[in-house]
Amino acid sequence: MSVAVASPPERLLLGPGPSPVHPEVLAAQARSMVGHLDPWFLEVADQMADMLRHVFRTSNRLTYAVSGTGSAGMETAVTNTVEPGDTVIVGVNGVFGGRIADTARRAGADVVALEEPWGRIVPADRVASALKAHPQAKLVALVHAETSTGVHQPLEEVGALLAETETLFLVDTVTGLAGVPLEVDAWHVDVVYSGTQKCLSVPPGLAPISFSEKAEAVIERRSSTVRSWYLDVEAVRRYWGAERAYHHTAPISAVLGLHEGLRRVLEEGLETRWARHAEVGGLFQEHIQDRDATLLAQEGHRLPQLTSFAWPDGVDEGALRSRMLHDHGIEVGGGLGDFKGRAWRVGLMGEGATHANVDRLLHAIDELLEG
C-alpha cells in the first residue's frame, strides 16, 4: 500500500480546542530525540514542572504532566484519591462534571451529583449542604471552566470551606488554566488538572496536574491499590521525583512542546494573559449578541475564552459551521449534550485570543448569515 504525506490545510482554530499553536512550539516538537532518562531531558522536565507550578500558582511538590490528554488528567486525579466505597460530591452542570462522576463511579465511589441546569454555576451553598449531609465525603469536585457551556465556576468559597475539613477539593481546569485566574494554593485546591490544547496553546497530548500535601497524604493512606497501573501516582512520582525510577517512557516531543509553550506564557506574564483573554472574549460576547445570538452561560459567570451561544430559530447551525470551515477555513465547535443542534462554541484561547481573530470571525459570520 502507498500513502501520501499528510499536509494539513490551513485552519484558524476558534473552537473548543485544540487552539492555535505558535510555530516555535511546533518547532520544539521537531527537535531531535533524546532518551527519557537522559540527564539533559530530566533537567528540562524539572524546568517544565517549575513552570507548571508558576501557572498553577502553587508550591506543590507533586506537580507534573500526565502522559495523556486532559481526560487522562481527570482519571489520574480521581482514580488515585478515590477508593471503593468512598463518597464523592460532584458538581454536574455540563459534560465534564458528568465525566468526573462517571470516572468516580468506575473507581468504586458513591457519587453525590449536585446537578444544575446547563449554563448555571454550582452555588457554594449547595456544596455546603451536601457536605453537611455527607461529612465523610472523600472529595468535592468542581469544573472551573465548563467547556460544554462556557460557565466560569467560582472556587474560592468552596475552597475555604473545605480547608477546614478532611475532604479534598478537586478542580478540573482543562479549559481554565492560563485563561482565567486560578490560585491553587490560595484557594485551597488539593487536586487540579488541565490540558495543553486550550489556553496554553500547546498541541494535545499531556495533562498538567498538581496534588497538595493534603492530597498526597490521602494517597499514601490508601488501603486499596489504585485501579490503574499507567496512572498510578505513587509509581509515576518515583520518575518525576529525585529517584528517577523508570515507570513508562515519557512522551519526549510533547514535553518539549509544553516546555516551549509554558516559556511563552511566562514571557507574556500570567496576569497579562488573563487580561488579554478577558478583553478579547468580552468583546466577542458583546458583538455576537448583536447578531441575535443568545449566550448560554449565566451572566456574571461567563468564560471569556469559551463562549457558548444559541442561534435564533431557523438558523441551521450545522450547515453554517460546515461552511465556516470549508469557505473560511475557521473551525468553531458545535453544542454538546443539552445544547446539541442549536449552539456554537467559540474558543478564543491562548494564541487565538486576539482582536484580529474576533474581527475575522465576525466578518465571516456576517457573510454567511447574509448568504
Added chain:
Amino acid sequence: MSVAVASPPERLLLGPGPSPVHPEVLAAQARSMVGHLDPWFLEVADQMADMLRHVFRTSNRLTYAVSGTGSAGMETAVTNTVEPGDTVIVGVNGVFGGRIADTARRAGADVVALEEPWGRIVPADRVASALKAHPQAKLVALVHAETSTGVHQPLEEVGALLAETETLFLVDTVTGLAGVPLEVDAWHVDVVYSGTQKCLSVPPGLAPISFSEKAEAVIERRSSTVRSWYLDVEAVRRYWGAERAYHHTAPISAVLGLHEGLRRVLEEGLETRWARHAEVGGLFQEHIQDRDATLLAQEGHRLPQLTSFAWPDGVDEGALRSRMLHDHGIEVGGGLGDFKGRAWRVGLMGEGATHANVDRLLHAIDELLEG
C-alpha cells in the same frame, strides 16, 4: 521566572528506546495544528489505522492508536478484556510480563503467573498445562519481545492452541512490532499492542493496538463497567469508528508523526525491515561476544533489535555507560531487575539498525575498555 529554550544535545540512541527518529517524522510533528474532528484529520487517522493493520498483519476492524505510551496500550488491552474474578494466565520472564500480571490484578483478575528465569522463553507446553488446569481462563498473555532481557518469545504454537478455545491470546509487542516477524491474524492473536518509540522509530506517546472479533465479542459481553474511562474501548471506538463521537481530544501532532513513521515503514517494506534488523542485530551479537560479554537471552531466542548482555566481572557497567553518553554521545541502557548493575541493553531499532551504528558503537566500546 525565566527559562531558556530547550535545545537537545546530539545523541545516538542505541538503548532500549526511544530509538532514533527520522527528520521527516520529526517534521510531521511540527505541522500546523488542526482539529481532532476536522474531516481532513479523520481521513489521516483512517490512513494511519490502515497502515497499522498492515504492520500488524491483520484485518481487525478495531485497530487504532491509544492516546498514551506503550504502557497505556498494555492497560487498555488488559482492562477492557478482564473482569473481576476472571482467571488470567501470564508468562512472566522479565519486567513486562510482571507488569501485565500487576495490571490484571488491578483489574480484579486471579493471575496464574508462569514464571521462567530471566532470559528464557515461556515454553508452549507450560501454557498448555496451565490451560488444562484452568480451562476457564479469560486470557493468556505473553510478551513477544521482552525489553528487559532481549528474549524473542515464540507465539505460533500457543496461538494455534488457543484458537480452539474461548480463551483470548494477548500479546505485548511493544519492542517487537516492525522489528521481528509478527502475524496477528495467522497466529490467532486476539489482543495486541505496541509502542511507537521502538522499531517504528517514532517519538513516544502513542500505543498502536488491535482487537480481533473474538476479543470484541468478549468486550461486548462484559457484565461490569471497564474500570478506566480514558481507556474504555467501547467509548473510544465510537470516535475511531464511523460515528466520530467525541471522547477525548486525539494527540494530533503525535498522530501526524506516527502517520509519517508508518509511511516510511511501508516504503521500506515490512519484510525488508525485519531482515535488516535480523542482519544488523546478529552482527552486533556476534562481535560483542568477542569482547567477553555474555548474551543473557537463551540461544535461538534472541531479539536482534534488543540485545541484553553482561560484562565480565570487574567492569563497572554504570561508569562505562555514563562515559558512553558523555564522551561519545551514545545512549545505551542498563539492566533492569535481575540484570541490574551487571548488564547493558543495546537497541538497534528502526532507524538505529544500521551497520554504521554497530561500527560506531563497537569502536566506542573498545576505546572505553582500553581507557
